[in-house]
Amino acid sequence: MQLIRREPQTSMAGGTRSRCPVLLLLLLGVTTARLASGVVTDGLLPNGNFELGPAKSDLNGTRVMNQNSVPNWEIFGFVEYIGSGQKQDDMILAVPEGACAVRLGNDATIRQKLEVIRKTTYSITFCAARTCAQAERLNVSVAAESGVLPIQTVYTSSGWDSYAYAFRARHSTAWFSIHNPGHEDNPACGPLIDFIAIKALNPPPLAQGNMLRNGDFEEGPFIFPDTAWGVLVPPMSEDDVSPLPGWMVMSDTKVVKYVDAAHHAVPRGARAVELVAGREAALVQDVRTVPGRRYRLSLSVGDAANGCEGPMAVEAYAARATLRTTYESLGKGGSRRAAVEFEATANLTRVVLQSYNHHMKPDGTLCGPVVDDVSLVGLR
Numbered sequence: 001m002q003l004i005r006r007e008p009q010t011s012m013a014g015g016t017r018s019r020c021p022v023l024l025l026l027l028l029g030v031t032t033a034r035l036a037s038g039v040v041t042d043g044l045l046p047n048g049n050f051e052l053g054p055a056k057s058d059l060n061g062t063r064v065m066n067q068n069s070v071p072n073w074e075i076f077g078f079v080e081y082i083g084s085g086q087k088q089d090d091m092i093l094a095v096p097e098g099a100c101a102v103r104l105g106n107d108a109t110i111r112q113k114l115e116v117i118r119k120t121t122y123s124i125t126f127c128a129a130r131t132c133a134q135a136e137r138l139n140v141s142v143a144a145e146s147g148v149l150p151i152q153t154v155y156t157s158s159g160w161d162s163y164a165y166a167f168r169a170r171h172s173t174a175w176f177s178i179h180n181p182g183h184e185d186n187p188a189c190g191p192l193i194d195f196i197a198i199k200a201l202n203p204p205p206l207a208q209g210n211m212l213r214n215g216d217f218e219e220g221p222f223i224f225p226d227t228a229w230g231v232l233v234p235p236m237s238e239d240d241v242s243p244l245p246g247w248m249v250m251s252d253t254k255v256v257k258y259v260d261a262a263h264h265a266v267p268r269g270a271r272a273v274e275l276v277a278g279r280e281a282a283l284v285q286d287v288r289t290v291p292g293r294r295y296r297l298s299l300s301v302g303d304a305a306n307g308c309e310g311p312m313a314v315e316a317y318a319a320r321a322t323l324r325t326t327y328e329s330l331g332k333g334g335s336r337r338a339a340v341e342f343e344a345t346a347n348l349t350r351v352v353l354q355s356y357n358h359h360m361k362p363d364g365t366l367c368g369p370v371v372d373d374v375s376l377v378g379l380r
């Protein structure tokens, strides 16, 4: 399936449900199956790629005129239904999956009611692209919980990034919504959204001989098999549910990137984290320790084979110790392991991982070292 379509300009005046005829049949099957089984399953949400669009009579140009006209979704405010290749000013809007996406104008919202399993933690992954404003934001909410995801920095040359959000289900249904809180002069400004998927997260059991949870990052948000750019995990506060179980991302507005072995080099297993924001974002985990006892912290540092070249360094902090791991990246994959021993000074020790520098790929997008297999063991 082609991901980034740069089709010649097409008019959306004919934007009817038949715009995406091939996927239409396919997805009707998927949607029916989902509805029959009720509870969401891992993967695309029903019509999570918006290939099923409004009837022509529910569109004025690209604007969706009726709250219920995008199948499986409810919309509020200025929402547009966009076909790939549509032009806005000088920019061609490419759509990452299939041929259609929605754009959220000022104060617009899309939402879908999810049937979930109570007390289960879910992550949601969606693709978004910024359009006019430099500092667009999206307010993602599920039931009463919400988080504002900054989408000011773009980490791909296509302009599309995938973002992760997580929540714990309190009831068996939950409204999931994405709202654009922006107020631009041009009502057609605002982020494009496409391709929304869900995944139930398992609480990672403590691995034998590792006091850190999910130290190998194998558990984390859904990564679309057809997207090659990983998933951005946004900053969160201590009370938020993390899409990367065990770990917190601490930053004002920056992210870390969750990458998969299908499209990147990862030091071990199927998943790892690329530190794409230099010292502006940290990966953090608190672990119970015994004051005065000695521990060894070790990790793998490498590169994702995504063309991110140059001298790299990852700094890890625990109690009073700093472990600085340097790594010379050729941008072709590879990693090395490093370790440090330290004495705990408190009941709780915070392990912090950071990239020492910012790095950029030849295409101008931000990148950085990859960390994996972080482990903490008590010494005698």
Ligand SMILES: *[C@@H]1O[C@H](CO)[C@@H](O)[C@H](O)[C@H]1NC(C)=O
Binding pocket: 060, 061
């Ligand atoms: C469609 O949009 C145009 C321009 O915004 C507006 O003038 C017109 O009244 C709209 N038509 C309908 C049926 O709402």
Ligand SMILES: *[C@@H]1O[C@H](CO)[C@@H](O)[C@H](O)[C@H]1NC(C)=O
Binding pocket: 139, 140, 141, 146, 147, 148, 179, 181
């Ligand atoms: C985000 O959305 C939630 C739920 O709709 C709302 O309670 C919250 O105030 C919003 N936050 C911002 C910053 O818009």
Ligand SMILES: *[C@@H]1O[C@H](CO)[C@@H](O)[C@H](O)[C@H]1NC(C)=O
Binding pocket: 291, 345, 346, 347
């Ligand atoms: C560690 O925890 C124990 C009991 O939970 C408490 O009495 C003690 O003060 C704590 N020590 C530190 C250094 O926080």
